[in-house]
Amino acid sequence: MEALHLDIAPGRRYAVVHEPGEPPRALVVHVHAFADEMNKARRMVALQARALAAEGVAVLVPDLLGCGDSDGDFGDATWDAWRSDVVNACALARQMASERWPSRQGLPLSLWGLRAGCLLIADVMQHVGPLASLVFWQPALDGKQVLQQFLRLQSVGMLLGRGPRDAAKEAPVPARKQLAMGQHVEVAGYRLHPALAAGLESARLLPQPTQTAVYPIEAPPAQVHWLEISNQPQPEPNPAARAAQDAWRAAGHIMRHRRVPGPAFWQTTEIEEAPALIGATLGAIGRAGA
Amino acid sequence: MDVTTNVLHTLDEVLSLKGRALTFDRASPLLGAIPELDSMAVVSLITTLEERFGIVVDDDDIDGSTFATVGSLVDFVAGKVGG
Numbered sequence: 513m514e515a516l517h518l519d520i521a522p523g524r525r526y527a528v529v530h531e532p533g534e535p536p537r538a539l540v541v542h543v544h545a546f547a548d549e550m551n552k553a554r555r556m557v558a559l560q561a562r563a564l565a566a567e568g569v570a571v572l573v574p575d576l577l578g579c580g581d582s583d584g585d586f587g588d589a590t591w592d593a594w595r596s597d598v599v600n601a602c603a604l605a606r607q608m609a610s611e612r613w614p615s616r617q618g619l620p621l622s623l624w625g626l627r628a629g630c631l632l633i634a635d636v637m638q639h640v641g642p643l644a645s646l647v648f649w650q651p652a653l654d655g656k657q658v659l660q661q662f663l664r665l666q667s668v669g670m671l672l673g674r675g676p677r678d679a680a681k682e683a684p685v686p687a688r689k690q691l692a693m694g695q696h697v698e699v700a701g702y703r704l705h706p707a708l709a710a711g712l713e714s715a716r717l718l719p720q721p722t723q724t725a726v727y728p729i730e731a732p733p734a735q736v737h738w739l740e741i742s743n744q745p746q747p748e749p750n751p752a753a754r755a756a757q758d759a760w761r762a763a764g765h766i767m768r769h770r771r772v773p774g775p776a777f778w779q780t781t782e783i784e785e786a787p788a789l790i791g792a793t794l795g796a797i798g799r800a801g802a
Numbered sequence: 803m804d805v806t807t808n809v810l811h812t813l814d815e816v817l818s819l820k821g822r823a824l825t826f827d828r829a830s831p832l833l834g835a836i837p838e839l840d841s842m843a844v845v846s847l848i849t850t851l852e853e854r855f856g857i858v859v860d861d862d863d864i865d866g867s868t869f870a871t872v873g874s875l876v877d878f879v880a881g882k883v884g885g
Contacts, residue, residue, distance in 0.1 A: 744811070
């Protein structure tokens with residue numbers, strides 16, 4: 513495992529590479545979750561990357577612009593900047609692989625996302641060349657919901673922070689209004705660029721239209737592994753998720769949906785692990801190889 | 803699984819209460835009584851309840867009293883599921 517600073521304009525991006533002990537049989541690039549969900553999930557992502565490396569898969573885990581240890585402030589990040597980061601990370605992964613392991617050219621590349629990271633994947637998959645598989649961990653179906661949940665930090669904070677004396681004070685301008693006016697907003701310590709909010713809000717977990725020019729016969733559409741994590745003994749089916757899964761099938765992707773037991777580690781107050789998810793993800797990428 | 807049990811399981815999981823929430827009943831106080839339940843945890847809780855129950859919680863729906871007790875929270879969720 514090594515930490516790198518990749519040169520991606522503008523600025524540098526911090527990334528961790530998890531390498532198997534011998535030349536790999538597959539490559540994976542991780543696309544992390546949004547804001548605090550990314551932080552809470554760090555441990556699980558690291559555990560998974562290590563487990564994949566142990567099974568012969570090289571994994572690149574970059575921090576997007578303004579996130580983690582990468583250059584830039586969170587307030588500089590826009591949806592388009594993140595899209596570029598993912599596209600560049602894929603190109604770099606392929607390039608690094610062909611340089612490090614010249615005996616293994618054309619290694620299959622898969623994208624593995626968590627929550628809103630899956631929205632980014634759906635948004636850029638057409639621009640990163642042939643993909644073997646897409647692994648979605650608890651994918652966000654709709655960026656609008658992710659934004660709503662994020663902005664809720666401000667409204668709940670205001671709600672709980674306001675005592676009887678505050679009632680007389682003027683309520684601050686709601687975040688949505690500020691964003692609509694093209695202004696940054698400050699939510700729970702995060703400065704949010706209006707272009708990030710707008711891009712996130714319009715993101716949907718739907719496949720890019722398949723173009724026969726992009727997918728030659730030898731490189732079929734990526735297999736999609738949709739992994740849900742829940743500790744509910746009898747989880748209710750989610751119609752919106754089913755509709756999204758059907759859309760991927762209709763676009764020619766093999767869609768495998770699975771529910772594994774585990775805590776919502778991207779949300780929980782304490783850092784938690786979901787060992788069943790590690791095994792399921794290995795099954796999706798590691799053992800199959802592609 | 804009924805709504806109350808489901809809500810208690812969600813509460814326990816999101817706040818990492820290690821089973822404590824499973825001993826709560828309708829009268830058990832939440833906001834102010836559980837140190838783990840700060841504003842960030844409330845947001846995580848709402849998000850998880852949205853996903854578990856397939857409901858949508860608007861900003862207007864959220865009121866301090868919703869999180870006063872287990873009972874008030876369960877009634878809120880049940881009302882959303884029903885409506």
